Amino acid sequence: MHTTDFIEKVKKRRTFAIISHPDAGKTTLTEKFLLYGGAIRLAGSVKSRRSQKHAVSDWMEIEKQRGISVTSSVLQFNYNDYCINILDTPGHQDFSEDTYRTLMAADSAVMVIDCAKGVEDQTKKLFQVCKMRGIPIFTFVNKMDRMGKDPFELMEEVESVLGIRSYPMNWPVGQGRDFKGVFNRQKSQVELFEGSNHGQNLGEIVTGSLGDSKFNELLGSSLHNQLINDIELLDMAGDEFDMDKILSGDLTPVFFGSALTNFGVQPFLESFLDLTPPPAPRISNNGPIDPASENFSGFIFKIQANMNPTHRDRIAFLRICSGKFEKGMSVNHVQENKKVRLAQPQQFMAQDRVIVEEAYPGDIIGIHDPGIFRIGDTLCQDNSKVKFEGIPSFAPEHFAKIYAKNSLKRKQFQKGITQLAEEGSIQVFKRPNIGIEELIVGVVGSLQFEVLEYRLKNEYGVDILMERLPYRYIRWVDMEGFDPKNFSITMDTMIVVDEDEDPVLIFQNEWSINMVKERNPKAILKEISLRK
Numbered sequence: 001m002h003t004t005d006f007i008e009k010v011k012k013r014r015t016f017a018i019i020s021h022p023d024a025g026k027t028t029l030t031e032k033f034l035l036y037g038g039a040i041r042l043a044g045s046v047k048s049r050r051s052q053k054h055a056v057s058d059w060m061e062i063e064k065q066r067g068i069s070v071t072s073s074v075l076q077f078n079y080n081d082y083c084i085n086i087l088d089t090p091g092h093q094d095f096s097e098d099t100y101r102t103l104m105a106a107d108s109a110v111m112v113i114d115c116a117k118g119v120e121d122q123t124k125k126l127f128q129v130c131k132m133r134g135i136p137i138f139t140f141v142n143k144m145d146r147m148g149k150d151p152f153e154l155m156e157e158v159e160s161v162l163g164i165r166s167y168p169m170n171w172p173v174g175q176g177r178d179f180k181g182v183f184n185r186q187k188s189q190v191e192l193f194e195g196s197n198h199g200q201n202l203g204e205i206v207t208g209s210l211g212d213s214k215f216n217e218l219l220g221s222s223l224h225n226q227l228i229n230d231i232e233l234l235d236m237a238g239d240e241f242d243m244d245k246i247l248s249g250d251l252t253p254v255f256f257g258s259a260l261t262n263f264g265v266q267p268f269l270e271s272f273l274d275l276t277p278p279p280a281p282r283i284s285n286n287g288p289i290d291p292a293s294e295n296f297s298g299f300i301f302k303i304q305a306n307m308n309p310t311h312r313d314r315i316a317f318l319r320i321c322s323g324k325f326e327k328g329m330s331v332n333h334v335q336e337n338k339k340v341r342l343a344q345p346q347q348f349m350a351q352d353r354v355i356v357e358e359a360y361p362g363d364i365i366g367i368h369d370p371g372i373f374r375i376g377d378t379l380c381q382d383n384s385k386v387k388f389e390g391i392p393s394f395a396p397e398h399f400a401k402i403y404a405k406n407s408l409k410r411k412q413f414q415k416g417i418t419q420l421a422e423e424g425s426i427q428v429f430k431r432p433n434i435g436i437e438e439l440i441v442g443v444v445g446s447l448q449f450e451v452l453e454y455r456l457k458n459e460y461g462v463d464i465l466m467e468r469l470p471y472r473y474i475r476w477v478d479m480e481g482f483d484p485k486n487f488s489i490t491m492d493t494m495i496v497v498d499e500d501e502d503p504v505l506i507f508q509n510e511w512s513i514n515m516v517k518e519r520n521p522k523a524i525l526k527e528i529s530l531r532k
């Protein structure tokens, strides 16, 4: 049995991802969390955002950026008694399958929405993955210091576009220049924010009840009355607060605020930490694995190439699911049936990487990978051979045909492609009956093509020819007795097979997907496939 200290440590862990469309304010919000946690002293120091945003199509440049984003891809810090792990979900052109996969390691998600733009494309995609996993999703409506959509309209948009019910935990007092604070519905009190020195410091909060006459003075009667009316409307017409629905991801608690000016960030963080669950049991082939179990176990959800191109080494990111991790421990690599020693495990604290001595369920550690791990692999201490639910392959949206320029380099070409596919930055498909000379590669973000070309040349000495293909959609075919010869597709659709030789269709448009569905009613077409 573990000590009560161990159980306490697990209970205080919160591991979540922040999902958003680029520019909604994810970085700013993360930075403010770190500021409140005391991990940094002044906001604005997490990373130089400008240099990171304009992704240059050059691997060295990408690596330079990765140098920054590796340290920030998982951040751990403490707030009050909580130990918080934030998982980064890279956006912009760097958006890749990794972005989706990271969500497999999270216990909950914070969805940041720009109040002027509402629910945007990338948010929708990331939301779908969270929904599929059934994890709690908390919404932070950001940039309330700017004029944006009406808060009621935003709530309506979240519900209609994402199909999730919402419960405002707080309600904004004014918007744009008039954004003065929020009404905290749980505490039933007004909270006005003051003096954060443009968001660099923590700022003060003035509180009082909704009817308190001081707010007539502080806000002016028109703003105060509007607030009273809004709250009345919400109480009458809105959804009820329902913790079970929050935990199952069917109701999202919504918070309004401004990350830049620190308005509402601390109340959001506190309420979020209070409502969000600690690491829960994870489903495995041996049933749910309790985090408090004696046996250390975890799975690899991301593999990152070494920043130093002269080394082939990689870092595998492991999410701990149960038991206590101790530096130097020997564990079973279940898929390979081998023992490995975890000698130099790293953890990512605010801006630094440190060697970790011990870690707990919910934590993410980076382990040295000499090329033995695959996404989804399990490590565990005893011989239970536990395997966690597979990490899916997510739908690529860009496709290209690639060949080695020099056919004598076929071996290196194959090796490079296999390694990059294992890292999960590309998915590889073949046309049935065509050999490995011609491969079809699918990626989630088009920047991955440039990374692929650069890395094959620099790490494997292979020049490639790449022909971009017009396909945009992919569906894995689930059908008893599938036979490509008897399967009716449209002219612009292609049948390929994935690495497990499972049949896959790639389409140029949604019309063709619907046509193929109509013509083959027995086939189930899936957007996400579970890796074997």
Ligand code: G4P
Binding pocket: 020, 021, 022, 023, 024, 025, 026, 027, 028, 029, 049, 050, 091, 142, 143, 144, 145, 146, 257, 258, 259, 260, 261
């Ligand atoms: P991201 O990580 O989601 O891509 O967004 P990021 O935090 O980088 O924020 C995108 C832009 O929005 C930044 O401005 C940032 O300062 C601004 N921003 C974030 N939160 C708020 C907010 O609450 N209110 C307002 N008004 N702006 C906000 P930028 O000009 O692109 O970058 P910078 O020069 O300010 O760093």
